[in-house]
Each structure stands twice: as C-alpha cells, then as structure tokens.
Amino acid sequence: MNKKALVVLSGGQDSTTCLFWAIDRFGKENVSAVGFDYGQRHIKELECASGICKDAGIEYTVINTPIINELSANALTRAEIKVDTQKPEGTPPNTLVEGRNLLFLSYAAIWAKTHDIQNLVTGVCETDFSGYPDCRDIFVKSLNVTLNLAMDYDFCIHTPLMWLTKAQTWELADKLGVIDIVYNKTLTCYNGIAGEGCGSCPACNLRRRGYEEYVKMKN
Numbered sequence: 001m002n003k004k005a006l007v008v009l010s011g012g013q014d015s016t017t018c019l020f021w022a023i024d025r026f027g028k029e030n031v032s033a034v035g036f037d038y039g040q041r042h043i044k045e046l047e048c049a050s051g052i053c054k055d056a057g058i059e060y061t062v063i064n065t066p067i068i069n070e071l072s073a074n075a076l077t078r079a080e081i082k083v084d085t086q087k088p089e090g091t092p093p094n095t096l097v098e099g100r101n102l103l104f105l106s107y108a109a110i111w112a113k114t115h116d117i118q119n120l121v122t123g124v125c126e127t128d129f130s131g132y133p134d135c136r137d138i139f140v141k142s143l144n145v146t147l148n149l150a151m152d153y154d155f156c157i158h159t160p161l162m163w164l165t166k167a168q169t170w171e172l173a174d175k176l177g178v179i180d181i182v183y184n185k186t187l188t189c190y191n192g193i194a195g196e197g198c199g200s201c202p203a204c205n206l207r208r209r210g211y212e213e214y215v216k217m218k219n
Contacts, residue, residue: 005119006108011186021176036063105120120156125162170182171218
C-alpha cells in the first residue's frame with residue numbers, strides 16, 4: 001500500500017484534526033483533501049477548509065454533489081427547518097443528512113483511485129456522536145469492504161477519532177500542535193459561525209464541553 005492519503009475535509013473540528021493527523025502520519029507531500037458542496041446552508045465551512053489547506057500547503061478539491069440536497073430535507077440543507085436543540089428519544093436529530101458519509105466516502109474513493117491514493121481519512125466518531133448511523137465503526141468497515149470489491153482496489157479507511165471523546169479529540173489536536181488552528185479557524189456550528197460558534201446549538205455545546213473537559217484534564 002502506498003503512503004498517499006486523501007482526507008475528507010469539511011472544515012469542522014473533527015475533519016481538520018484528521019487532516020493534521022494525516023500530515024503527521026503520512027507526510028505533507030503525500031496528503032491531499034476533498035470537500036463536498038451538497039447545498040449545505042453554511043457554505044462558509046468549505047471556505048474554512050480551503051483556508052486551512054492553503055495555510056498548510058495541502059491541495060484541496062471541492063466536489064459538487066447537489067443531489068444530496070434534493071433527496072434529503074433536513075436542518076443542514078433547508079434554511080426553513082430550525083435545528084432541534086433536543087431530539088426525541090430513539091430518533092436521530094433533524095441535522096441528519098441521510099446517506100451523506102456513504103456518498104462522501106464513495107466519491108472520495110473514486111477520486112482517490114484516479115489519483116493513485118489508497119488511504120482515505122475521515123473524522124467520523126462513535127463515542128461522542130449525535131446519533132448518525134453513518135458515523136459508526138461497523139458502517140465504515142462494511143463500506144471499506146464494499147469499495148474494495150466495487151473498484152477492485154485496496155483502500156484503507158482510517159478513522160483516527162472513532163473511539164475518542166471530544167475532550168480526547170482536543171487533546172490530539174494539541175499533541176499535533178494545531179489546537180489554536182482547530183479552535184479559531186474551523187466551523188462546527190450548525191448556525192454557520194466559525195471559531196467558538198453560536199454557543200447554543202448541539203454542535204457548539206458538544207464542542208465546548210469537550211474543550212472544557214480537556215482543559216480540566218490538562219490542568
């Protein structure tokens with residue numbers, strides 16, 4: 001397996017941490033990144049990702065996938081749908097974009113194969129996740145087998161955050177020397193505010209709690 005790696009980069013905390021994890025593991029000269037314009041409400045996340053890659057010296061490609069927006073009505077693709085602050089027990093939040101990671105990783109794999117890349121890196125996490133089924137380890141492992149069979153190619157999907165809490169993700173960013181970049185230049189907020197975000201949506205609450213836990217751990 002070659003050392004080339006492709007990072008699925010949204011511009012948020014998790015994928016940005018994975019970008020620098022990949023740079024550390026595979027070497028900057030072997031890393032590139034892709035993002036997806038799927039009609040999301042906050043296109044600014046791609047601007048954040050592009051800026052982070054530019055500063056890091058990493059090639060960043062945006063792939064247009066508008067069909068996702070046409071097929072899935074949710075709070076991340078429809079301005080008229082308000083983000084739920086609480087979700088009913090046993091149901092996913094209304095920020096779930098059905099099949100998003102399935103499509104993103106499939107498109108990324110196609111792009112990777114045409115560029116002689118075998119390592120795919122994604123920031124999905126099963127520990128501190130929001131109930132999205134396509135963030136689970138079993139899904140990633142299953143898709144890895146499917147992609148290998150579909151394209152007769154040896155992909156390896158890396159999920160460095162899969163079993164980390166948000167506090168441990170902050171710790172990883174700190175160990176990689178990029179905690180300031182992750183804190184100030186990423187966009188995780190469901191209301192489209194970079195850095196610390198709005199401070200009240202579910203994504204901001206999860207991010208802030210993790211950061212506060214990490215600060216306590218560190219001190």
